[in-house]
Amino acid sequence: MATGSWPSSFGARRRAWLHGGRSGCGAMFNARDLNELSERARAVLPADLKLYRHLPYVLEIDDETIRTRENGLLMALEVTGIDGTTSSDGDIHELRRAFAHVLDGLDERFTIYLHRMMRPAALGLTPIRGEGFAADVDRAWQAHLERRNLHEFVLVLTVVRNQVRPLRVPLFGTAASRLFDKNTARRLHELREVVSIIETSLAVGTRRLKIGDGSLLGFLAAINTAVLRKDYRGARTLIAEDLSHIALALDPARGTMTVEEGFDRPRYAATLAIWKYSETTWPGMLDALDTSIDTVICHSFTPVANHRISGRVKRRVNQIRAAGDLVPTIEAQLLQAADDVETGKLGIGAHQLSITIFADSQAELDARVAHIRGIAERMKVTLTRTMRAQEATFFAQHPGNQDYQCFEMAVSTVTFADMASLHMEDAGTPASGLPWQTPITVLETAGGSAHRFSWHRPGKPAPADPTLGHTLVLGPSDAGKSTTMAFLASQAMRAGIRLILFDKDKALRPVVTALGGSYAVILAGQPTGLSPLLTETGPRGEAWQMDWLSTLVERGGAPLTPQQSEALKSAIRQNGQAPAELRDFRHFQDLIGDVNDGRNLAMRIGEWGPAGRYAWVFGAAERPIVDFEEAGTVLGIDLTEILDLPVERMAVLSYIFRRLDLMFEDHRPTLVLIDEASRVMDDAYFSRRVPKWLPTVRKQNVVMVLMTQFPSQIRDSKAKSILEGLPNRMLFPNSRATERDYDGYNLTENQLSFLLSGSRGAREVLWAGPTGATVLNADLSALGPLLAALGSDAAAKQAFGEDYATRPMFWRRD
Numbered sequence: 001m002a003t004g005s006w007p008s009s010f011g012a013r014r015r016a017w018l019h020g021g022r023s024g025c026g027a028m029f030n031a032r033d034l035n036e037l038s039e040r041a042r043a044v045l046p047a048d049l050k051l052y053r054h055l056p057y058v059l060e061i062d063d064e065t066i067r068t069r070e071n072g073l074l075m076a077l078e079v080t081g082i083d084g085t086t087s088s089d090g091d092i093h094e095l096r097r098a099f100a101h102v103l104d105g106l107d108e109r110f111t112i113y114l115h116r117m118m119r120p121a122a123l124g125l126t127p128i129r130g131e132g133f134a135a136d137v138d139r140a141w142q143a144h145l146e147r148r149n150l151h152e153f154v155l156v157l158t159v160v161r162n163q164v165r166p167l168r169v170p171l172f173g174t175a176a177s178r179l180f181d182k183n184t185a186r187r188l189h190e191l192r193e194v195v196s197i198i199e200t201s202l203a204v205g206t207r208r209l210k211i212g213d214g215s216l217l218g219f220l221a222a223i224n225t226a227v228l229r230k231d232y233r234g235a236r237t238l239i240a241e242d243l244s245h246i247a248l249a250l251d252p253a254r255g256t257m258t259v260e261e262g263f264d265r266p267r268y269a270a271t272l273a274i275w276k277y278s279e280t281t282w283p284g285m286l287d288a289l290d291t292s293i294d295t296v297i298c299h300s301f302t303p304v305a306n307h308r309i310s311g312r313v314k315r316r317v318n319q320i321r322a323a324g325d326l327v328p329t330i331e332a333q334l335l336q337a338a339d340d341v342e343t344g345k346l347g348i349g350a351h352q353l354s355i356t357i358f359a360d361s362q363a364e365l366d367a368r369v370a371h372i373r374g375i376a377e378r379m380k381v382t383l384t385r386t387m388r389a390q391e392a393t394f395f396a397q398h399p400g401n402q403d404y405q406c407f408e409m410a411v412s413t414v415t416f417a418d419m420a421s422l423h424m425e426d427a428g429t430p431a432s433g434l435p436w437q438t439p440i441t442v443l444e445t446a447g448g449s450a451h452r453f454s455w456h457r458p459g460k461p462a463p464a465d466p467t468l469g470h471t472l473v474l475g476p477s478d479a480g481k482s483t484t485m486a487f488l489a490s491q492a493m494r495a496g497i498r499l500i501l502f503d504k505d506k507a508l509r510p511v512v513t514a515l516g517g518s519y520a521v522i523l524a525g526q527p528t529g530l531s532p533l534l535t536e537t538g539p540r541g542e543a544w545q546m547d548w549l550s551t552l553v554e555r556g557g558a559p560l561t562p563q564q565s566e567a568l569k570s571a572i573r574q575n576g577q578a579p580a581e582l583r584d585f586r587h588f589q590d591l592i593g594d595v596n597d598g599r600n601l602a603m604r605i606g607e608w609g610p611a612g613r614y615a616w617v618f619g620a621a622e623r624p625i626v627d628f629e630e631a632g633t634v635l636g637i638d639l640t641e642i643l644d645l646p647v648e649r650m651a652v653l654s655y656i657f658r659r660l661d662l663m664f665e666d667h668r669p670t671l672v673l674i675d676e677a678s679r680v681m682d683d684a685y686f687s688r689r690v691p692k693w694l695p696t697v698r699k700q701n702v703v704m705v706l707m708t709q710f711p712s713q714i715r716d717s718k719a720k721s722i723l724e725g726l727p728n729r730m731l732f733p734n735s736r737a738t739e740r741d742y743d744g745y746n747l748t749e750n751q752l753s754f755l756l757s758g759s760r761g762a763r764e765v766l767w768a769g770p771t772g773a774t775v776l777n778a779d780l781s782a783l784g785p786l787l788a789a790l791g792s793d794a795a796a797k798q799a800f801g802e803d804y805a806t807r808p809m810f811w812r813r814d
Contacts, residue, residue, distance in 0.1 A: 081155055108162070116153070118226075138490075220399075274407060281418035297354075481707060515633075589609045710734070734756070
């Protein structure tokens with residue numbers, strides 16, 4: 001069939017559309033039967049309200065299978081596709097190849113439909129109640145999400161097992177049993193086999209739609225309305241009747257349909273069909289058509305027997321050759337195509353693409369139609385607004401209505417797989433599938449759909465072990481990294497978490513203060529009041545002290561001899577039995593005598609005592625800089641002044657991590673953020689222990705988020721294997737980085753291009769999370785004045801005053 005031309009013949013129902021019949025301008029369709037109404041009612045009601053007569057669905061075979069009027073059988077799968085923006089070119093082409101290969105294995109007994117639409121996103125956010133900062137942020141953000149009216153992509157792939165000779169029997173009565181003809185079992189087996197092949201051979205997620213849970217009938221009903229919600233079977237009705245919720249007024253002259261019933265207001269619709277194909281195709285070429293929540297995109301594909309296609313090609317070659325118009329190269333291409341079809345290298349089928357667009361006014365509808373046609377034109381595809389064939393094309397979108405199709409075109413399976421791609425943006429995990437039973441927040445993707453953000457992989461709540469959630473955050477100082485993480489931390493309070501932040505330059509001080517937490521600043525040279533010799537007692541504590549003190553005294557010196565190790569162990573044991581007021585470095589150093597080492601061990605220990613060069617690290621203070629016994633829900637610690645002091649940094653942080661480790665044993669949901677992690681953990685002590693520690697704290701319900709600026713900092717850090725091995729990554733664009741900087745991160749070409757080229761003027765971030773990789777919109781400007789409280793200490797002082805940290809609810813400004 002020539003591009004955009006009419007086929008030579010139509011089915012009986014299809015001919016009715018073209019020759020007037022009952023479907024003329026202004027005809028109405030719904031499920032109501034007028035046969036037994038009074039004459040008064042028939043005088044005012046439209047002549048034909050039977051929308052269900054044009055829906056192909058009759059009865060269910062089982063919970064997953066529906067029989068059509070033409071005695072076909074159909075099953076539908078909701079597909080979770082791959083992200084066409086962030087996936088690698090290799091993965092995208094492999095999915096195209098696999099999809100085309102499945103189609104190559106089918107014949108004309110099967111028709112494949114792919115519907116693309118959107119549904120309202122189920123956010124699943126547990127509200128943060130109260131009058132605190134986290135609640136204020138949550139109310140502001142949820143109001144923003146409500147204004148955005150976010151949706152999520154839905155792909156449904158339907159397989160129809162066609163019947164060459166439809167049944168001609170009454171639907172009810174004694175003949176009804178013959179619906180289950182002797183071939184049904186065989187055809188049902190074939191249908192299920194094809195569906196199973198699709199489920200197992202494509203690298204996408206699939207879920208069978210079912211009648212019982214409302215998903216299958218909800219999808220079929222949404223083809224008429226673009227409103228996807230659950231729908232259920234009625235009593236003693238055909239499925240087509242159950243789905244006939246609307247009434248349509250048709251205006252072929254304008255190419256418009258008016259939905260006059262079924263909504264709380266009239267709606268307008270137009271159906272577009274493909275008129276001219278692009279000379280070349282590529283995977284995902286029509287992904288940009290997913291621009292509206294009020295759109296139904298339908299592809300259908302019915303394989304054509306190879307001998308028919310090859311015969312047509314050869315006849316065409318002979319006709320042009322006889323006319324003397326055939327260019328040798330074109331002749332060779334056509335004959336090669338015929339050979340490929342005959343040998344099974346190339347599959348061919350009848351493809352129809354239609355798009356139904358809905359709007360609240362005629363003007364809005366026309367604007368949307370023009371917009372979508374413009375997008376298609378950029379892909380060298382021409383869409384036409386259906387007029388005369390409007391009704392037929394509209395009903396042809398329903399699986400099983402193949403004989404309504406007016407715009408079929410013979411295309412290869414590869415072309416179909418390119419145009420009907422299995423691409424979609426990652427929507428995240430619903431609340432019920434998360435260990436903390438709520439997403440952290442909902443963010444908008446670059447394509448405008450909803451993403452339920454969570455650090456965790458899908459998993460069950462307690463008492464099951466929490467799933468992995470540890471994350472690397474990477475981005476330059478001006479990318480909004482700290483502000484974004486402060487926002488996510490405040491949103492995470494909805495899960496009832498404990499929050500611990502290791503900060504630099506007081507970037508997170510405002511959010512810690514706003515959340516009612518305590519904020520400590522470790523100042524080089526100022527005694528911390530931390531007392532590892534006081535708090536660590538008993539067998540576990542003494543074992544930790546032995547490992548920790550051995551590391552301290554061996555730094556920059558020779559390893560301990562067996563005699564020194566034994567002396568250290570004895571001193572630790574004596575310290576544990578001493579009164580509390582004696583358990584400090586002042587008295588501990590007196591427990592180390594000469595062990596035939598010229599007092600070498602004693603002098604090394606003495607470096608941490610009152611007269612030593614590290615005296616301030618664990619020096620006495622009026623109160624400890626961090627009081628773990630009274631630590632509340634939120635704790636912030638600024639490490640700025642010790643980041644460049646490797647010995648002191650290791651000593652302090654190793655003890656703090658030890659106290660946190662004990663705290664985590666209560667299994668309370670906990671989020672730990674560590675800024676400048678490549679410097680914080682740039683130590684052999686951490687590089688040996690943290691890889692074993694991360695799995696342990698994961699089981700204790702802890703998520704570790706490690707932040708740093710540049711990939712080069714990780715490459716040169718002893719924490720390289722720790723940071724690069726984290727399962728999740730949030731990567732901010734960095735135009736100053738190079739491809740080499742991201743070696744070892746397993747980024748796709750598309751992801752790398754996004755990171756190096758910047759965020760196209762928007763606040764965007766690449767989230768390679770537990771359910772896939774996608775680009776998220778990190779613009780938080782909708783928070784208004786609250787945004788200043790998520791920024792740095794300097795920004796908060798400028799916005800709220802120098803004394804903001806001393807004022808309750810400083811962020812409200814009133």
